[in-house]
Amino acid sequence: MKILSPIDKAEEAAPLAEAGADExxxxxxxxxxxxKFSLMGSPNHRYFPNAQVSALSDLKKIIRGxxxxxxxxxLAMNAPYYSQGQYALLLDDADDALxxxxxxxxxxxxxxxxxxxxxxxxxxxxxSTLGAVFNSMTPKFFRKLDVSRFxxxxxxxxSESAEIIGNNPGSSFDAFIFIGKCPNVESFCGxxxxxxxxxxxxxxxxxxxxxxxxxxxxxIIEAQSGWSRINRRQACGLCAVKGLLDAGVYSxxxxxxxxxxxxxxxxxxxxxxxxxxxLSGASEKELAEFSRKKYRETFGADCNPYVCYxxxxxxxxxxxxxxxxxxxx
Numbered sequence: 206m207k208i209l210s211p212i213d214k215a216e217e218a219a220p221l222a223e224a225g226a227d228e229x230x231x232x233x234x235x236x237x238x239x240x241k242f243s244l245m246g247s248p249n250h251r252y253f254p255n256a257q258v259s260a261l262s263d264l265k266k267i268i269r270g271x272x273x274x275x276x277x278x279x280l281a282m283n284a285p286y287y288s289q290g291q292y293a294l295l296l297d298d299a300d301d302a303l304x305x306x307x308x309x310x311x312x313x314x315x316x317x318x319x320x321x322x323x324x325x326x327x328x329x330x331x332x333s334t335l336g337a338v339f340n341s342m343t344p345k346f347f348r349k350l351d352v353s354r355f356x357x358x359x360x361x362x363x364s365e366s367a368e369i370i371g372n373n374p375g376s377s378f379d380a381f382i383f384i385g386k387c388p389n390v391e392s393f394c395g396x397x398x399x400x401x402x403x404x405x406x407x408x409x410x411x412x413x414x415x416x417x418x419x420x421x422x423x424x425i426i427e428a429q430s431g432w433s434r435i436n437r438r439q440a441c442g443l444c445a446v447k448g449l450l451d452a453g454v455y456s457x458x459x460x461x462x463x464x465x466x467x468x469x470x471x472x473x474x475x476x477x478x479x480x481x482x483x484l485s486g487a488s489e490k491e492l493a494e495f496s497r498k499k500y501r502e503t504f505g506a507d508c509n510p511y512v513c514y515x516x517x518x519x520x521x522x523x524x525x526x527x528x529x530x531x532x533x534x
Contacts, residue, residue, distance in 0.1 A: 206449075206480060207456035209379060210473050212278075213256060215266035217466045222274025224470045225477030229271050230279040230311060232462060233258045235298045245399065248295060249281040250313075250335065252399040256463030261301055268306040277308040281462075283333035285392075286314050296324055303328065311356070318350055334358050334381075337392035341372035348376060355379070356458060360390055363445050363518045367452035377455035383472045385460030386440030386512045388432045403463075408433060435511050438464075439504040442514030443479045443496035447489055450480075475499045493519075 210226035212218060221229060232249035234257045244252050251257065258264045271278040280302045282295060295317060299310060303325065310328060312318050313335035321328055331354040332338065332347050338355050347355070354377040357366050370378050387394070388407040396406040410433040415422035440460070442449075449457065457480070459472045482495055500508050510516045 206454065208473055208476050208480070209279075209456045209458045210469055211459060211462040211464070212267060212271070212469070213258065213462060214466070215263060215270050217469060218267055218270025218276070219274055220466065220470050221473055222271070222276045224473040226274075226276055226473045228277045228279065228456060229267070230281055230462075231258055231264075231267060232256055232281045233261075233264050233298065233302060235259075235261065235294075235301070238294055238298060241294065242291065245397075246291070248284055248287070248291070248298070250284050250333075251281075251462055252397065253401070253403065253463060261305070264302060264307075265305045272306065278306070279309045279311050279331060280307045281311045281333070282317060283311050283313045283335055285335050287317060292316065292320055296320060299325070309354070318347075318352065322350055329353060331379075332356065335392050337390075338369065338378075339392075341369050344369065344373040344376050348373070353377060354455070357381070357454075358390065358392060359387060359514060363448035363452055363515055366449070366454065370453040378453070379456045379458045380442075380449050380454045381440075381460060381514055382442045382446070382449075382457040382476055383459045384438055384440055384464070384468070386437050386514060388429070388437065408437060431511055435509055436504075437512055439500075439506065439509070440512040440514055441496065441500050441503075441508065443475065443499060444489075444493050444513075444519045445515040446476075446479045447483045447492060448515070448518055450483060471503055475503055 207227040208225055209228040209230060210221050212221060212229040212231045232251050234247065238248060244254065258267060268278045282299065287295065299321065308329060309331055310321060311331045311333050312321065313333040318330060321330060330352045332352050334356040338344060338357055344355050356379045359381050366380060398405045411429060413426045413429060415426065457476050459476060461469055461472060479492065479496060482492055497508055513519055
């Protein structure tokens, strides 16, 4: 099982590889793209400068650093869609990245995938979580376009992930494991995440009332109010590492493009240690105890079911009475 980590700067490559990252991914906004479309038209679903590599020379350094540490590098070009006038420049930027040694491109937009396949027939293409792999038929469809790897949505349980993986032999799948859980389904989210304070619309405190409906409406209101009181970046799925390993997940994906290097490195070490613990023969109970301890060390707080990546697979998260029913179940 691999560990996939975000990277934004060349100086992060060596520490991340040393900590245990087998694969790195990042976003690149070329100067020609920024001049024509700005970050509001980001090609990689991040709209703030800290999450971008802004010069081709820096991208080349990142890729060289990854190679030196024995890691692969994937370029994120995973905006949910593009305008007709953006594709030519996207392909030129992809060409530059691949010439620099990028190993694969993570994409979501069907139009881009078709154009990448036409221009780069042998390119390794991964489907972003924005591709909405919620059932076994989605990978089968994209396999016809030679997409070989898929990032599973955050909302799937371990058993649901195992079913999709089992029904798609020959494909590889990534699962989110640390940092950055979303209150909404990212594949269908229409919010623009460009607040300079990095507070997103889903984290704002809202006053909501039910105009009509049953108890379900109350649960939704309760859930939204909870998101405004916690830090969604403090997300964790370490307790589910054994289940994900048994399910056939190929790589554990860490979120955090634009975040500080110390957090990236610490996240990789936490995931690496959890994986090593399971491979050494530790029980799920021992993994759960380790995970809660590691969570406190990393975030300075106790686990919270809101930011548990796999709450229905975690006995502790299910036991928290304060969690809304649809989060516990």
